[in-house]
Amino acid sequence: MNIKEEVRNFLSRFVGDKTFEDSDNIFENGLANSLFAMQLVIFIENNFGVTMQNEDLELENFKDVNSIVALIQSKLN
């Protein structure tokens, strides 16, 4: 699985049966459920072996699949 597929796989566990595009905002109205966000951060760190620094923890970086993939790629380089 590539990065995008792994991320989508993880997210699909939380959005139920709904389909979502790579550019769909997963945190509607900027209302992050912080528990979900925490689980997402931990998933990214454990699965890809990267560390999220304080400055990475911006809603912008997590708002959709594309942003998450871009963030992970930037940490892996």
Added chain:
Amino acid sequence: MSRKTIKCVVWDLDNTIWNGILTEDSSVELKEEAITVIKELDNRGILQSISSKNEHVPAMEKLKEFGIDKYFLYPQINWDAKSESIKKIQKSFNFGIDSIAFVDDQQFEREEVSFSIPEVSCIDAANISEILNMEEMKPNYITEDSKQRRQLYMNDIERNSAEESYIGPKEEFLNTLNMKFTIDYAKEEDLKRVEELTVRTHQLNSTGTVYTYDELVELINSDDYDVFVAQLDDKYGEYGKIGISVIEKKQGFWNIKLLLMSCRVMSKGVGAVMLKYIMKSAARENAKLYADFIPTDRNRIMYITYKFAGFKEIMNKNGLVRLEGDLEKSGEYPDYLTVIENIEDTHIYASDF
């Protein structure tokens, strides 16, 4: 201050709560001293569970027969290692592992648990009569919330099973709960609960500050500080008072000295709601909004709550972080709850969307 307090006592059954071994002879006798301790711990707001190697149905039947089954949440009655059972209990409650105590008559069991999870306090059943005198079994205050604590948890269990059987997106499920989030100024009668929350809560605690009762009395009476409490209710019942905020107010700017939410309501997004309320208030009063944050190894989720609500780091020095809130980002409250702001100085709002 980090006085260790026990939040949950896990009991063995055979020769611990009752005399005898159930699988050998069903006419076991309840130990008087055990039931005294169980009732008093319940009164103190300490939750209780079971880890017993037994057949589930007969053991539960026997507890029902004695009229004490109601005291135990998430009972683990099986043939697994007790360390595994205790880990399950810990996960179910979501407490720190060091806030759990385990009572068993068998040294083997106590040692098995200690080997796997050394943070658990293991108590020999021979010492049951000393349990109530142990410092870690004595909470600072017993509040109305502590006496209700078991009932509040049972409400949660009902909610969780309703959620598990719900097919559909989580937001929709939350909608069905008819949640009501009420924000008030803290009054003196709230302060025991507030102190209790500051001692017990670690993950959703922005600075790890523990305020004593006397300190809180000073704060609520001070013109320079506002102390808010948040209460959450839904159709299953009350959650009790689940959040507090201490805000230092100076001319033109506010500083959130403490934001704390009970971990029990972590998945309901209430931290974000409290922050939104504070941001909207600051915006109405034309005040800049800052927040203190002290990162610990357990409160990262609170950091994320701040960041995602629109706060940015403006300073980070010697373990103290200062954040500033972007008041244009305060946004709207989530659809799935009704927020009631009972704050006298400003307008009385009932905001539901």
